[in-house]
Amino acid sequence: xxxxxxxxxxxxxxxxMAFLGVELIGHVPSVLHTPLMSGANAIHGVVIIGSIIVMGxxxxxxxxxxxxxxxxxxxxxxxxxxxxxxxxxxxxxxxx
Amino acid sequence: MTDGLLPILYLIASVTFILGIKLLGSPxxxxxxxxxxxxxxxxxxxxxxxxxxxxxxxxxNVTWILAALTIxxxxxxxxxxRVKMTAMPQMVSFxxxxxxxxAALISILEYKAAMAGGLATSTGHSLATMAGLIIGAVSFSxxxxxxxxxxxxxxxxxxxxxxxxxxxxxxxxxxxxGAMVVGSLSGISMLSILTAMALIFGILFVLPIGGADMPxxxxxxxxxxxxxxxxxxxxxxxxVMLIGGxxxxxxxxxxxxxxxxxxxxxLLNVLIGNFGGASAASSGGASGGTYRxxxxxxxxxxxxxxxxxxxxxxYGLAVAQAQHVCHQLEHExxxxxxxxxxxxxxxxxxxPGHMNVLLAEADVAYDKLVEMxxxxxxxxxxxxxxxxxxxxVVNPAAKTDPTSPIYGMPILDAELARQVIIMKRSMKAGYAxxxxxxxxxxxxxxxxxxxxxxxxxxxxxxxxx
Numbered sequence: 001x002x003x004x005x006x007x008x009x010x011x012x013x014x015x016x017m018a019f020l021g022v023e024l025i026g027h028v029p030s031v032l033h034t035p036l037m038s039g040a041n042a043i044h045g046v047v048i049i050g051s052i053i054v055m056g057x058x059x060x061x062x063x064x065x066x067x068x069x070x071x072x073x074x075x076x077x078x079x080x081x082x083x084x085x086x087x088x089x090x091x092x093x094x095x096x
Numbered sequence: 097m098t099d100g101l102l103p104i105l106y107l108i109a110s111v112t113f114i115l116g117i118k119l120l121g122s123p124x125x126x127x128x129x130x131x132x133x134x135x136x137x138x139x140x141x142x143x144x145x146x147x148x149x150x151x152x153x154x155x156x157n158v159t160w161i162l163a164a165l166t167i168x169x170x171x172x173x174x175x176x177x178r179v180k181m182t183a184m185p186q187m188v189s190f191x192x193x194x195x196x197x198x199a200a201l202i203s204i205l206e207y208k209a210a211m212a213g214g215l216a217t218s219t220g221h222s223l224a225t226m227a228g229l230i231i232g233a234v235s236f237s238x239x240x241x242x243x244x245x246x247x248x249x250x251x252x253x254x255x256x257x258x259x260x261x262x263x264x265x266x267x268x269x270x271x272x273x274g275a276m277v278v279g280s281l282s283g284i285s286m287l288s289i290l291t292a293m294a295l296i297f298g299i300l301f302v303l304p305i306g307g308a309d310m311p312x313x314x315x316x317x318x319x320x321x322x323x324x325x326x327x328x329x330x331x332x333x334x335x336v337m338l339i340g341g342x343x344x345x346x347x348x349x350x351x352x353x354x355x356x357x358x359x360x361x362x363l364l365n366v367l368i369g370n371f372g373g374a375s376a377a378s379s380g381g382a383s384g385g386t387y388r389x390x391x392x393x394x395x396x397x398x399x400x401x402x403x404x405x406x407x408x409x410x411y412g413l414a415v416a417q418a419q420h421v422c423h424q425l426e427h428e429x430x431x432x433x434x435x436x437x438x439x440x441x442x443x444x445x446x447x448p449g450h451m452n453v454l455l456a457e458a459d460v461a462y463d464k465l466v467e468m469x470x471x472x473x474x475x476x477x478x479x480x481x482x483x484x485x486x487x488x489v490v491n492p493a494a495k496t497d498p499t500s501p502i503y504g505m506p507i508l509d510a511e512l513a514r515q516v517i518i519m520k521r522s523m524k525a526g527y528a529x530x531x532x533x534x535x536x537x538x539x540x541x542x543x544x545x546x547x548x549x550x551x552x553x554x555x556x557x558x559x560x561x
Contacts, residue, residue: 021346028121034449046340050328056155070201075168077195083176089127091456
């Protein structure tokens with residue numbers, strides 16, 4: 001199997017991002033692990049983009065229903081994730 | 097596929113995600129980081145709805161998309177605003193599961209569309225579809241089980257040969273998924289079977305793992321969902337999904353490893369779920385001594401005349417919702433000229449940093465929370481240590497007893513203080529299911545009762561001293 005140029009560049013991107021993720025997290029104080037996990041949780045909610053696309057190209061009822069469900073669940077992930085993280089971090093801010 | 101502006105919006109969103117995670121890594125900038133990433137997400141979502149082109153056509157069903165977004169936002173917002181700080185870990189797990197389910201649904205729809213086109217998609221496309229389905233479904237069912245376990249609606253369930261069944265199921269799912277990628281298996285019924293296998297694997301995989309290890313599992317499932325999102329990025333050549341997904345996948349994995357390290361356990365050890373199970377029996381040898389019980393008024397006198405009091409909060413404090421009373425006690429003692437500090441074990445509570453969030457909720461000043469390495473040097477000069485609903489994190493067996501399941505875990509050296517008061521409901525063992533020899537030390541005394549009731553009694557007694 002020969003890999004074409006664009007797939008190869010995607011693989012490069014994946015590898016670089018994997019290293020970047022490790023670097024970004026490596027030196028975080030343990031105090032912030034919970035908010036960080038929660039924030040990362042919200043960011044993978046980007047999967048919602050995919051659900052919007054499938055919903056937008058759906059043309060039969062079943063696809064519409066499943067797509068609708070996917071968008072709702074993805075939104076829950078995004079909105080819930082960011083709001084919960086914000087609530088946690090708001091508490092850190094209140095210093096005397 | 098898309099016009100010129102959308103890729104630029106995706107680029108901006110990708111940068112906000114990277115920047116967001118970076119800023120989340122420091123207490124001062126964390127809040128801004130979260131908002132920056134959220135802003136990027138909004139840009140990516142609106143950009144997709146308005147500018148995305150599929151074969152030159154704009155997206156259909158925009159009304160339905162907006163309706164779904166509105167419903168999701170309303171439910172997500174209300175849930176996130178209403179949840180108690182103590183229930184934060186399971187909330188994160190729940191939202192994570194939703195992301196996993198979303199990824200799995202995308203894959204199912206993609207496969208359906210590919211079937212309509214005679215399955216003429218590339219191997220890479222099929223691979224991303226199947227991987228997204230399996231990983232998303234595992235993340236969904238696993239997260240829901242983790243959620244139920246943390247809500248105490250589900251106990252640890254272990255049966256003979258469990259690992260064998262789990263591994264067998266995983267291998268079978270991967271084989272079926274692989275066969276569907278190369279095309280030797282196909283069809284909606286096969287896809288349903290594969291989905292069911294992945295869902296069942298997710299359930300069985302989390303079931304045996306002890307509640308104390310749930311944070312590790314949630315963090316791991318979090319990175320799974322990241323990878324599932326990245327699979328979606330491959331499907332649509334969508335850079336922002338790819339970058340967001342992989343970033344979370346790798347960051348989540350490393351966070352999982354860091355959490356395991358702070359408990360001195362390997363990830364494998366956590367996943368097999370043997371913590372506090374059979375091995376707990378072996379460490380019963382140290383127990384059987386006599387312990388001393390004290391009254392709240394004695395403890396109040398002791399603390400009021402102390403120079404320094406260190407409070408060691410644990411999950412018991414969180415369960416009893418006692419963080420506010422705890423802060424009140426701190427306030428009363430400070431009024432009498434006593435220095436009060438909180439010793440925070442890296443895995444206190446149910447997630448690393450969970451205790452900090454809880455105490456911050458009760459307005460405890462950030463600089464009073466001292467991390468383990470720092471506070472351990474101070475215990476020998478501390479007059480009174482008050483252990484509130486914590487157990488394993490102060491168990492000296494972690495240092496002295498090589499047969500103990502927690503042997504090697506770094507602990508708070510509370511035993512070095514002049515007096516250790518342990519607030520507990522009863523003499524029952526801690527979360528790891530092992531006895532704590534600290535309770536039988538001559539400088540230790542027990543104050544039995546619910547953490548909140550005991551602390552309230554202490555506050556009243558201290559006021560009268």
